Amino acid sequence: MDVIWILLGLLLILSSMQYMKIQKIAALLPPGPTPLPFIGNLFTIKFHLNHWKLMKLSKIYGNIMTIWIGQTPLIVLNGFESIRDCLISNAEKVSERPTTPFFMYYAEERGIIMATGQNWKLQRRLGITIMRNLGMGKKVLEWRIKEEARYLLDVFLSTEGSAFDPKDCVTNAVSNVVTAISFGHKFSYKDELFHRIIDSSNVVGAFFGTTWGQLYDAFPRIMHHLPGPHQTAFKHLQFLKKYLLQEIRQHQQNPSDEPQDFVDYYLQQISKARDDPSSTIDEDNLIQILVDFVLAGFETVTSTIRWGLLYMAFYQDIQVKTQKEIDEFVESTENLQYEDRLKMPYTNAVIHEMQRFSNVVPTGLTRLCTTDIELHEYSIKKGSIILANLASANLDPKQWKFPNTFNPSNFLDEEGNFQANEAFVPFSAGNRICMGEQMARTELFIFFTSLLKTFSFHLPQGVTEINMDGILGTTFLPYPYQICALPR
Structure with missing residues (x-):
């Protein structure tokens, strides 16, 4: 008993200190x-950096507040003004990534998403150059997307108007665009390897924002040796890296006279x-850049399209008005071009609203402050970790006519x-803005417009209510x- 009391006393002393x-x-x-x-505010946020919870807390503590993840403080930004003044006005000073335990395991500061310093600048600059060579912002990229859109339309047509879940076929189409650009080939929608790649990317990508992810970052030495979903995420990450290495080896064994995909161009630079x-x-x-492409390119565009189809099925008046404009300016999906958005303001607005309202990426990844900065009435010190609640800008009542x-x-x-709004930040902001923004915008426009040109979407018979709450990871x-996709 004496030993127990001594241990309790030591624990009390350590906790007090x-x-x-x-x-x-x-x-x-x-x-x-x-x-x-030891646990900081993990109980307060229920072990999850929920964008809704962060917005509620900001009403108590202000738009710039501190949330502790274990023993690590995060400076959380809420509202567009705070995000702009930090990520844009101080872009260079907050362009680094902190080396959190899971991110170190994920990337070891390689690639683009989690790289830092000169390596990040080099990889991002090279990545942008290669993407431009592959047709970013040009007709060749649109051709790749339109080709996949045709396959997607065929799948929707095969449902013959009966109720179905569009998740898998939309995921397949979007993912095939990424794989075609990354390593030069697409997959059959029935390919088991393709679905394993998609499943693994979903598991790893989702882990960042889970309760287990927060626990791993708070207590990495303990969690690394315990069973749980984090171990599953690690296995899927290793599978992805192993598969991508095989793709690289195949390119090395069968070199092209002219680079055809991202791997070809990058291997050329390695040489x-x-x-x-x-x-x-x-x-x-x-390898890490390809992992970044798979994780960032598969889920975000897929989920935005899924939200968009749900909105169209629910808001029939908006769907009809969008289709009327599409019919006026688009003769057929074969002739559809990304530049058509410039003469279709309502359709363009609907697609932007899909992104704004769904908030598929509700919080940006953390940033590291590389020097002291003044942010409103606060002095943010060098080494501070900053998290931007992007959803709070996309829903900011000071910035939008109909925020909610x-x-x-x-x-x-x-x-x-069409009227752009600087508070629209689905791709983040500043120096770390998503490198694939142009590609994502092109995909969303071509896929969504092709679908609405070809089909009208309705809820299944007897369904009058839908769950718009969403699943947060x-x-x-x-x-x-x-939904039901009825040919027009």
Whole structure:
């Protein structure tokens, strides 16, 4: 018994010391809920950085507040003004990534999404150059997307108007665009390997934003040795890297005279840098870039289209108005071009509203402050970790006419012309804005417009209500649903 009391006493002393230490640090940070020893605010946020919860907390503590993940404080930004003043006005000073435990396991500071310093700048610059060579912003990219859109339309047509869940076929189409650009070939929708790649990317991508993800980052030394979903995520990540290495080997064994895909172009650059021992243009970075492409390119566009089809089935008046405009300017899906959006303001507004209202990526990935900055009334110190609640900008009542409802008028002026809004940040903002933004925009326009040109979407007979709450992980997904695609 004496031993137990001694241990309890030591635990109380350690907890008290930890509490005082945290309080001393917290006094120098923006306000936030009181952190507990060792676990911080994990109970307060219910072990999840929920964008809705963060917006509620901001009403108490302000748009710049501190949330503790274990013993690590996060400076959380809410509202467009705070996000703009930090990520855009101080773009260079907050362009690095913190080396959190799971992100270190995920990328080891390689690739683009989680790379830092000169390696990140080099990989991003090279990646953008290669994507331009592959047709980013050009007709060749549109041709690839339109080709996949034709397959998608055939799948929808095969349902013959009966109720079905569009998730799998939309996922297949979007994923095939990414694989075609990344390593030069597509998959059959029935290919088991293709579905394993998609499943693995979903598991790894979803893990970032889960309760287990927060626990792993808070207690990595303990969690690394315990069973749980984090171990499953690790296995799927290793599968993806192993598969992508096989793709690279096949390219090396069968080189093309002219580069055809991202792997071809990057291997070409590796060859040029072979005599430079300090070069980071290497196979390890290439593998990680491909992992980044798969994780970022599969889920986000897929989920936005799924939300969009659900909105169209529910808001019939908006669907009819969109189709009327599409019919006026698009003779057939074969003639559809991305530049058509410029003469179709309502359709363009609907697609933007799909992104704004669904908030598929509700919070950006964390940033690292590389020098002291002044942010409103607070001094944010070098080394601070910053998290932007992007959903709070997309739903900011100061910035939108109808912030909490699905309404294309949020992107239209009084004359019905398309009107951009700087508070629209689905691709994040600043130096870390999504590298694939142009490709995603093109995919959304061509896939969505092709679908609405060809079909009218309705809820199944007898269904009058749908669950719009969504499933929150790293991304914000719609609950599984069924719709009817009726040929027009």
